[in-house]
Amino acid sequence: MSIADPARLTCPAPRSETGTVLLGHGSGGQLSAELLREVILPAFGPADAVPEDAALLAVDGAHLAVSTDAFVVNPLFFPGGDIGALAVHGTANDLAMMGAAPVALALAFVIEEGFPVADLQRICTSAAAAAAAAGTRIVTGDTKVVGRGAADGLFVTTTGVGRMLPGAAVSAAAARPGDVVLLSGPIAAHGTAIIGAREALGFESAIVSDTRALHRLVAAMLAAAGPALHTMRDPTRGGVASALNEIAVAARVGIEVDEATLPVPAAVAAACDLLGLDPLHVASEGCLAAIVAADQADELLATMRSTAEGQDAVAVGRVVAEHPGRVLLRTVVGGRRIVDLLVGEQLPRIC
Amino acid sequence: MSIADPARLTCPAPRSETGTVLLGHGSGGQLSAELLREVILPAFGPADAVPEDAALLAVDGAHLAVSTDAFVVNPLFFPGGDIGALAVHGTANDLAMMGAAPVALALAFVIEEGFPVADLQRICTSAAAAAAAAGTRIVTGDTKVVGRGAADGLFVTTTGVGRMLPGAAVSAAAARPGDVVLLSGPIAAHGTAIIGAREALGFESAIVSDTRALHRLVAAMLAAAGPALHTMRDPTRGGVASALNEIAVAARVGIEVDEATLPVPAAVAAACDLLGLDPLHVASEGCLAAIVAADQADELLATMRSTAEGQDAVAVGRVVAEHPGRVLLRTVVGGRRIVDLLVGEQLPRIC
Structure with a gap:
C-alpha cells in the first residue's frame, strides 16, 4: 500500500443506516460533507458547487x-x-x-x-x-x-x-501547487475552552476561546498580497483538518503540513491529550488559514504579524501537485500521515 | 369612559414577573412588542426604530x-x-x-x-x-x-x-389619514390550518394554509399605484390585528375596519369559533394589508383583483386622524370595539 494512493488508507464514515440525522452530520467533518453532497446540494444546486464560506x-x-x-x-x-x-x-x-x-x-x-x-x-x-x-x-x-x-x-x-474588498478574488478552488500555507495564530483554543466549560474539567481558567473578528487582519492581508492571496478559510467546526481538506478537494491539489510548525498552545495541547482529541480537528474561532503564492509568503507573513490578530502567524505547510484532494502531515519524527476529515462528531455544539 | 381615550380600555399584558421569556414573547402581540422595546431595540438600536418587515x-x-x-x-x-x-x-x-x-x-x-x-x-x-x-x-x-x-x-x-423595485417607497410610518385599507384576500387560513393539523381536530381537509409568495402581486401593485401605495404588511404572527396596530403606531394614525367587509372564509370562521379564536389575531401567510391614497384605491383594487394572489382583494377600512395608534372595528351590529394586539399567545409555533 503506497502513500501515493492515500484513498486506500481511509475508513468509510459511519453512514446513517437508519436514515436519520446523526450528531456527526453537524460536525463539519465527513458526515457533514456527505449530507451536503447527498441531500443539500442536490436540492439547492449546483451539485458541483465549491463549498465556500x-x-x-x-x-x-x-x-x-x-x-x-x-x-x-x-x-x-x-x-x-x-x-x-x-x-x-x-x-x-x-x-x-x-x-x-x-x-x-x-x-x-x-x-x-x-x-x-x-x-x-x-x-x-x-x-x-x-x-x-x-x-x-x-x-x-x-x-x-x-x-x-x-x-x-x-x-x-x-x-x-x-x-x-478591493482586490479580493479568493476561493477555496484557487490554491495552486507551490503555494504556501499560513496560519494566522494558535489553533484549537475555542473548542477546548467550550468542552472544558461544559464538562467542568477544571482547565477553564487556563484556556479561553479565541473568538474574535478577523476583518482587519483580512483587509491588511488583501492590501499586502493582492491577487497572490489565493485562499482563506477559518478553521471552525472540524478544525484545521476540515479547512485544509476542503481546500485540497476544491482546488484538486495536495496539501502538506509540518507538524512541528503547528501553533498549538501548551495548555490546549495538554487538554486535547487528556480528552483524546486531535487539535487539528478542534475548532478555532479567531484564526484563519491562508494559501498564498510562494514569492509573496514572507511579505504576507510579516504583514500578518504586524496586526493584533495575526501577531503569531506562521507558515505551516505547502500546496503540492501530488495526492490531490488529500492533506498529509509530516510528523515530528519524520513520518507522514493522512489528515482526514473528522469521522463522526467529537465535540457537538461547539458553535 | 370615552372611546376617544381608548388606552383606558385595555388590560395590561401579562408581564413576565419571573424575568423569564414566555411563549407570548414570540406571539407577534403585546409581549413581542414589549420584548422588542425593552430588550432588543435598546441593544441593537435605534430605540425609536419603526419595526418594519x-x-x-x-x-x-x-x-x-x-x-x-x-x-x-x-x-x-x-x-x-x-x-x-x-x-x-x-x-x-x-x-x-x-x-x-x-x-x-x-x-x-x-x-x-x-x-x-x-x-x-x-x-x-x-x-x-x-x-x-x-x-x-x-x-x-x-x-x-x-x-x-x-x-x-x-x-x-x-x-x-x-x-x-422601481418606485417603492413604502413604510409602516407612511399611512396618512384619509387612506384606504385593503386586504389582498381571505385571512386566518394559515393559523387555523396549523392548529387543526396539530390537534387533529378533523377540519384539516377543509382548511388549507394560504402560504405563498406575494412578489408578483406586490410588483403589480407598485406599478399601478406608485407613490400612492403608502404601506404594505403581511398579517402573519398576530394576524391582521398586529399588522394594523403596528402601522397605526408607526404612522401615529388611527385605523378603522368594517367587520362586515373582513374576508374570513366560512370554514375558517367556524374553526375560529370552535377554538375561541378571533380571526383578526390568526396568522395568514399568503395575503397582505395595503394602505393606499383614497383616490387610487379603486384602481389599485382592480389591479390586485387581476392577479392570482389578489383576486379576492377587498377594501376593509380607512385611516383616520382620530385615536392615533389605535385600531377600531365597526362591528356588524353598528358598535365599535378596539382591535388590540394579542395578549399572551393563542397559537404557539404557527410559523
Whole structure:
C-alpha cells in the first residue's frame, strides 16, 4: 500500500443506516460533507458547487457576499465569549474569508420558554458590541419562542451581507501547487475552552476561546498580497483538518503540513491529550488559514504579524501537485500521515 | 369612559414577573412588542426604530432590503405546505412588504439528532421549489445538529436579500389619514390550518394554509399605484390585528375596519369559533394589508383583483386622524370595539 494512493488508507464514515440525522452530520467533518453532497446540494444546486464560506452576489453593480450560520453552542457563556459575540464573529469571519467586509447583520433567535430575560439581554448586548467592533451593525432580526423542552435554552442564526474588498478574488478552488500555507495564530483554543466549560474539567481558567473578528487582519492581508492571496478559510467546526481538506478537494491539489510548525498552545495541547482529541480537528474561532503564492509568503507573513490578530502567524505547510484532494502531515519524527476529515462528531455544539 | 381615550380600555399584558421569556414573547402581540422595546431595540438600536418587515441598505449604489425569520412551525408538514416552503414564502414576503424582490436567500437548519433524512430531503426540495417560484434561489446555508431532546425536530432560519423595485417607497410610518385599507384576500387560513393539523381536530381537509409568495402581486401593485401605495404588511404572527396596530403606531394614525367587509372564509370562521379564536389575531401567510391614497384605491383594487394572489382583494377600512395608534372595528351590529394586539399567545409555533 503506497502513500501515493492515500484513498486506500481511509475508513468509510459511519453512514446513517437508519436514515436519520446523526450528531456527526453537524460536525463539519465527513458526515457533514456527505449530507451536503447527498441531500443539500442536490436540492439547492449546483451539485458541483465549491463549498465556500459565503456566496457571492452581484446586485446592480454592487459586489456582495452573503453568509449564514446557526449557533447552538453549549454553554451559552464560556471563557472568552458567549453565543452573541460568537455568532457575530462567526458570520463576519465567513464574509472575511471571501474577502468581504460586513455591511449589515441579521440575527434570529429561537428561545425556549423560561429562558432568563437577563441572559437574553447580555447576549444581545454582547452581539451588538461585537458587531460594532467588527465595523457593522445588526439591522434586522426575529424572535421565536418554543415551549419548554422544545429547544435547549437559546439558538441564534446570524446572516451577514458583506461588500467585497478591493482586490479580493479568493476561493477555496484557487490554491495552486507551490503555494504556501499560513496560519494566522494558535489553533484549537475555542473548542477546548467550550468542552472544558461544559464538562467542568477544571482547565477553564487556563484556556479561553479565541473568538474574535478577523476583518482587519483580512483587509491588511488583501492590501499586502493582492491577487497572490489565493485562499482563506477559518478553521471552525472540524478544525484545521476540515479547512485544509476542503481546500485540497476544491482546488484538486495536495496539501502538506509540518507538524512541528503547528501553533498549538501548551495548555490546549495538554487538554486535547487528556480528552483524546486531535487539535487539528478542534475548532478555532479567531484564526484563519491562508494559501498564498510562494514569492509573496514572507511579505504576507510579516504583514500578518504586524496586526493584533495575526501577531503569531506562521507558515505551516505547502500546496503540492501530488495526492490531490488529500492533506498529509509530516510528523515530528519524520513520518507522514493522512489528515482526514473528522469521522463522526467529537465535540457537538461547539458553535 | 370615552372611546376617544381608548388606552383606558385595555388590560395590561401579562408581564413576565419571573424575568423569564414566555411563549407570548414570540406571539407577534403585546409581549413581542414589549420584548422588542425593552430588550432588543435598546441593544441593537435605534430605540425609536419603526419595526418594519425588512431593513433597507444602500451598498455601492445598490438599494437592498434584508430580512430574517426563524421558523419553528409544528407540525413541519401541514395542509397546504411545509416548513421549507413557508420559510421561503415568509422571508420573500417580508422583502416584498418593503417593495423589494428577492435576489438571494440563505437558509440555516438546526436539526435534532434522529430526524429522518427523508423529511429533510422533502423540506429542502420544497424550499428550493418555493424559491424558484418566487424568482430567487437559496445561495448559501448552514446545518447544525443538536442531541435528542435539545430541539423539536427541525428549525430553519431564512434570510433574504432583496433589490428594491422601481418606485417603492413604502413604510409602516407612511399611512396618512384619509387612506384606504385593503386586504389582498381571505385571512386566518394559515393559523387555523396549523392548529387543526396539530390537534387533529378533523377540519384539516377543509382548511388549507394560504402560504405563498406575494412578489408578483406586490410588483403589480407598485406599478399601478406608485407613490400612492403608502404601506404594505403581511398579517402573519398576530394576524391582521398586529399588522394594523403596528402601522397605526408607526404612522401615529388611527385605523378603522368594517367587520362586515373582513374576508374570513366560512370554514375558517367556524374553526375560529370552535377554538375561541378571533380571526383578526390568526396568522395568514399568503395575503397582505395595503394602505393606499383614497383616490387610487379603486384602481389599485382592480389591479390586485387581476392577479392570482389578489383576486379576492377587498377594501376593509380607512385611516383616520382620530385615536392615533389605535385600531377600531365597526362591528356588524353598528358598535365599535378596539382591535388590540394579542395578549399572551393563542397559537404557539404557527410559523
